[in-house]
Amino acid sequence: MLQKSLVLIFAVASIASCVGCGQTQSNYVYATVSAANQVFAYREDPNSGVLTELSGSPYPAGDGASSVVAHPSGKYLYVANPGQLENDISLFTIASNGVLTEKLPRTPVGVNASQPALLAMDPAGAFLYVANTKSNNISVFSIDSGSGALTQLVTSPTAVTAPPLNMKLAPSGDYLYVTTSGGQDGYIFAFSVNAGVLAPLTSPQNPVSTSGINPNGLAIDPTGSYLYAANTSSGSIAIFAIGATGTPAGSLSQIPGSPLAGNYLAPVSLSFDPKGSYLYVANQGSNNVAVYSISSTGLPSLFTGGTTNNGTTSTGAFFTEGNPSYLAVDPSGSYLYVGNQGGSTGIQAFTASGGILTDIYTYGVGNTPTSIAVVK
Numbered sequence: 001m002l003q004k005s006l007v008l009i010f011a012v013a014s015i016a017s018c019v020g021c022g023q024t025q026s027n028y029v030y031a032t033v034s035a036a037n038q039v040f041a042y043r044e045d046p047n048s049g050v051l052t053e054l055s056g057s058p059y060p061a062g063d064g065a066s067s068v069v070a071h072p073s074g075k076y077l078y079v080a081n082p083g084q085l086e087n088d089i090s091l092f093t094i095a096s097n098g099v100l101t102e103k104l105p106r107t108p109v110g111v112n113a114s115q116p117a118l119l120a121m122d123p124a125g126a127f128l129y130v131a132n133t134k135s136n137n138i139s140v141f142s143i144d145s146g147s148g149a150l151t152q153l154v155t156s157p158t159a160v161t162a163p164p165l166n167m168k169l170a171p172s173g174d175y176l177y178v179t180t181s182g183g184q185d186g187y188i189f190a191f192s193v194n195a196g197v198l199a200p201l202t203s204p205q206n207p208v209s210t211s212g213i214n215p216n217g218l219a220i221d222p223t224g225s226y227l228y229a230a231n232t233s234s235g236s237i238a239i240f241a242i243g244a245t246g247t248p249a250g251s252l253s254q255i256p257g258s259p260l261a262g263n264y265l266a267p268v269s270l271s272f273d274p275k276g277s278y279l280y281v282a283n284q285g286s287n288n289v290a291v292y293s294i295s296s297t298g299l300p301s302l303f304t305g306g307t308t309n310n311g312t313t314s315t316g317a318f319f320t321e322g323n324p325s326y327l328a329v330d331p332s333g334s335y336l337y338v339g340n341q342g343g344s345t346g347i348q349a350f351t352a353s354g355g356i357l358t359d360i361y362t363y364g365v366g367n368t369p370t371s372i373a374v375v376k
Helices: none
Strands: 027-033 038-044 051-053 067-070 076-081 088-094 100-108 116-121 127-132 137-143 150-152 164-169 175-181 186-194 197-200 215-220 226-231 236-242 252-254 267-272 278-283 288-294 300-302 317-319 324-329 335-340 346-353 356-364 369-375
Touching: 027 067, 067 116, 076 116, 088 116, 116 164, 127 164, 137 197, 164 215, 175 215, 186 215, 186 226, 215 236, 215 278, 226 267, 236 267, 267 324, 278 324, 288 324, 288 356, 324 369, 335 356
Parallel strands: 067 369, 215 267
Antiparallel strands: 027 038, 027 369, 038 051, 067 076, 076 088, 088 100, 116 127, 127 137, 137 150, 164 175, 175 186, 186 197, 215 226, 226 236, 236 252, 267 278, 278 288, 288 300, 288 317, 324 335, 335 346, 346 356
């Protein structure tokens, strides 16, 4: 499975412009570093996007810490540990100043599950979904609202037919979509969700083909109307309408004009701004992030309007450091963080305003992080 990288390091620079000035509430940013079995923690300045590493960071996690997700309450953080000595989930409590404390023992994913590499959480924070890439299944845990403790559902795990590449919950929390690779074609499996219990949608279009190879990137617009899959090895983006009604609701149908073939190589990570106006695409092979505006039909169009703060005209794609592999947008939508694998692995920070990305600073690191969560 293609490894996606992201890291955040404290900032030592200031920026000339200030996006979202006047905000007072800090966000906290957490990133996993698999090679070091650690979680890095940072405070994000809401008025500049600058990151400052917290006291005590980095924090030790389990072997191969690969994916991180935060509880919507802002009280708990979960990390998937797929290493051979682990196969479990770490639970951290989050203090008011962002500091982490791990609550032991860690929670095993079970005897029928192996290599928990991806995490997702429903919008209410009631259930945690864990994609196990060696056993080809999805484990589901209920979350105790008072302690954050995990309890595996008796119906868990649920099988998929190939190693999961990515997974995404619909904004409603009613459907879970899982991408896999199928040799010369990628697929998306759709599951209905009822109190955490997964059931494959009973549709002849399940799974659906992504019309491309290795759909690593996955995103759903904030309204839950469209799903986007980045076919990394084919250089294309598949777009699906998500059925709101009919038999069954939640089913996927590829829209006219999909897949969208671009001029960029190896799209690997997708992320929407909070309003769903822009889709950001990290193109690992082209060393850039492309920005697309979204039409009423869901079809992306390369954004070419406006100029950057330094006067450079936008061409729809903004250069990054080598091998951009992961994207994260902060809750305000004012800042985009790009994790890069090439050269000195690190995070490149951009202001994001009206489809224009303006480089703030690049923070170098010594290892390759794999995931990020932002707590508001």
